[in-house]
Amino acid sequence: MIDFLTYAPIQELKDEMLEKHQVKLLVKREDLIHSHIKGNKWYKLKYNIAQAKIEGLNCLLTFGGAFSNHIYATASAGKLCGLETIGIIRGEPHLPLNPILAHAQACGMTLSYLDRATYRQKSESEVIQQLRAQFGDFYLIPEGGTNTLAIKGTKEIVENIEEKYDYLCCACGTGGTLAGLIVGAPEKVQKIGFSVLKGDFLEKEIEKRLHQAYEQGIITQNSYLNWHINHNYHFGGYAKTHLELNNFIVNFSKKFDIPIEPIYTGKLFYGIFDLIKQGYFHAPSTILVIHSGGVY
Numbered sequence: 393m394i395d396f397l398t399y400a401p402i403q404e405l406k407d408e409m410l411e412k413h414q415v416k417l418l419v420k421r422e423d424l425i426h427s428h429i430k431g432n433k434w435y436k437l438k439y440n441i442a443q444a445k446i447e448g449l450n451c452l453l454t455f456g457g458a459f460s461n462h463i464y465a466t467a468s469a470g471k472l473c474g475l476e477t478i479g480i481i482r483g484e485p486h487l488p489l490n491p492i493l494a495h496a497q498a499c500g501m502t503l504s505y506l507d508r509a510t511y512r513q514k515s516e517s518e519v520i521q522q523l524r525a526q527f528g529d530f531y532l533i534p535e536g537g538t539n540t541l542a543i544k545g546t547k548e549i550v551e552n553i554e555e556k557y558d559y560l561c562c563a564c565g566t567g568g569t570l571a572g573l574i575v576g577a578p579e580k581v582q583k584i585g586f587s588v589l590k591g592d593f594l595e596k597e598i599e600k601r602l603h604q605a606y607e608q609g610i611i612t613q614n615s616y617l618n619w620h621i622n623h624n625y626h627f628g629g630y631a632k633t634h635l636e637l638n639n640f641i642v643n644f645s646k647k648f649d650i651p652i653e654p655i656y657t658g659k660l661f662y663g664i665f666d667l668i669k670q671g672y673f674h675a676p677s678t679i680l681v682i683h684s685g686g687v688y
């Protein structure tokens with residue numbers, strides 16, 4: 393896996409507004425670790441791929457929407473690691489394929505479509521049995537790539553960081569990345585996940601997942617403090633956007649020369665900047681932000 397950066401660089405953002413509020417803003421550029429398997433997705437996949445190999449399975453099957461970064465990353469990782477991949481896509485096929493699915497197919501992923509009603513039941517054993525009847529044996533990775541082995545991977549995002557920091561921020565979809573940061577970062581660091589979805593189920597999901605990981609011996613602690621999810625910057629829900637958000641993204645990308653996008657990292661940085669302006673973070677303090685990728 394020579395294409396991977398073994399350690400994502402940490403970049404400091406310089407800005408008058410940050411200086412005024414005495415905030416040091418550091419960005420861990422996980423978006424740079426690989427040209428196709430960026431950001432958090434590789435961390436979620438790596439121990440699942442290892443487990444598939446341990447179980448002697450040479451095929452990964454997973455789920456996602458037509459614009460899923462997880463589908464894109466799984467197809468890329470499968471190709472890189474010599475595993476077959478099957479992507480079960482929500483809804484009807486649309487031709488020509490969009491760039492995400494075209495890339496997945498070019499990596500060798502078999503694309504198969506599930507109607508929305510069946511897709512909602514994709515964790516039910518009848519649906520999975522049907523998929524096994526159709527495709528044979530496979531290693532199943534859930535939608536978004538989040539399971540307990542994903543946490544074993546995402547906690548590595550914050551291991552071996554020399555810089556000291558008071559706050560740790562990331563974007564949250566399924567919460568698998570935040571769960572890893574909660575486990576991996578020092579206890580006294582305040583961890584904040586910025587939800588890109590509407591709804592308040594994430595806290596319970598993360599607690600459940602951490603508990604499972606503890607039961608399975610993947611992590612050593614049963615409960616964690618000093619973390620929460622901010623629900624104020626989803627802009628109406630997943631993939632919903634807004635003129636103000638789009639303007640922020642254009643200005644941010646130009647000013648700092650760091651690409652961000654409207655689904656995850658745009659909402660994350662918008663939220664952080666807004667909270668800094670409100671004086672939310674104590675002064676002086678250091679915030680470490682995980683740039684989870686998402687720009688292709």
Ligand SMILES: *Cc1c(COP(=O)(O)O)cnc(C)c1O
Pocket residue numbers: 431432461462536538563564565566567568569570656657684685686687
């Ligand atoms: C998938 C993704 C996330 C969400 O990660 P979760 O572990 O599901 O919370 C965040 N940022 C980017 C760029 C992503 O592609």
